[in-house]
Amino acid sequence: MRKKLTKKxxxxxxxxLLKTYPDAGPELDFTTPFELLIATILxxxxxxxxxxxxxxxxxxELTSPEDYISLGRIELEKRIRSCGLSNTKSSNILSTCELLLEKHNGQVPDTIEELIKLPGVGRKTAxxxxSNxxxxxxxxxxxxxxxxxxxxxxxxxxxxxxxxxxxxxNIPKNMWTKAHHLLIFHGRRICKARKPECEICPINTECLYYEREINNG
Structure with a gap:
């Protein structure tokens, strides 16, 4: 049984996927890089x-690293509690805000290498x-x-x-960011974790999982 699709x-x-999800894009609400950074950590x-x-x-209410630092950990933790892991997330957000002020003049760095150095920012978040x-x-x-x-x-x-x-x-560089959103949209709407809706999937003729299911069916 083959394990990967051909390039074609x-x-x-x-x-x-582009035809199925032409509107695929970020589903976190943000208007600035700083807001996206906070939202992604959360x-x-x-x-x-x-x-x-x-x-x-x-x-x-909070628009800058200074605002979060002034608010303090206890208040921030209260406001983000419903996102889960509020203790860790509030600590990471405040440490990140401090580092942004110390090393980046309060601005979010625009490279993956620098973003990864921020507390609570792994490669996925970076x-x-x-990209967005x-x-x-x-x-x-x-x-x-x-x-x-x-x-x-x-x-x-x-x-x-x-x-x-x-x-x-496997994906052209100019499509990396879009492909990320397409795969997320597909995973949330059709290719779900427990019960993928293979019968209505637009790519079931290519999908190796569906191919195996038919052969084993």
């Missing part, structure tokens, strides 16, 4: 819908911020991207890091 099939998958193990509810109030706020080509591998890309056959890896590497090889 991969191109077909991206093309079909989104760890939390839904974008919940984060957007919290940040709609948070961003109306990729999200760099600054237009840097990147593929952020979250749970949806990891599951869908390996299930379909765009990648064949057991780790997030290797999956990102494979996707970067």
């Amino acid at each position: 099939e991969m191109a077909s998958v991206i093309e079909k 989104s760890a193990q939390c839904t974008d819908v919940r984060v957007n509810k919290v940040t709609s109030e948070l961003f109306a 990729n999200v911020v760099a 706020a600054f237009g840097v080509p990147a593929i952020a591998v979250d749970t949806h991207v990891f599951r869908v890309s390996n299930r379909i056959g765009l990648a064949n890896s057991r780790t997030v890091e290797k999956t990102e590497e494979e996707l970067m090889k």
Whole structure:
């Protein structure tokens, strides 16, 4: 049983996903790179819908690193509690705000390398911020991207890091950011974790998971 799609099939998958989700893009609400950074930190193990509810109030009041530091950890923790892991997230947000002021004049850095150095910012978060706020080509591998890309056959890896590497090889660089959103949209709407809706999937003719299901069916 083959483990990865051909280049032609991969191109077909991206093309079909583009037609299916022409509006695919960030689902976190933000107007500045700083807001996206905060929202992405909050989104760890939390839904974008919940984060957007919290940040709609948070961003109306807090607009700069100084604002968060002035608010303090206890108050910040209260306001983000519904996002989960509020203790860790509030600590990371405040430490990040301090570092932004110390090393970046209060501005969010525009490179993945510098973003990763911020507290609470892993490679996924750095990729999200760099690509969506600054237009840097990147593929952020979250749970949806990891599951869908390996299930379909765009990648064949057991780790997030290797999956990102494979996707970067298999997808044209000018499509990295868009492909990230397409895979997330597909994972949320059709290629769900427990019950993928294979029968209505626009890419089931390419999908290796569907191919195996038919052969085993």
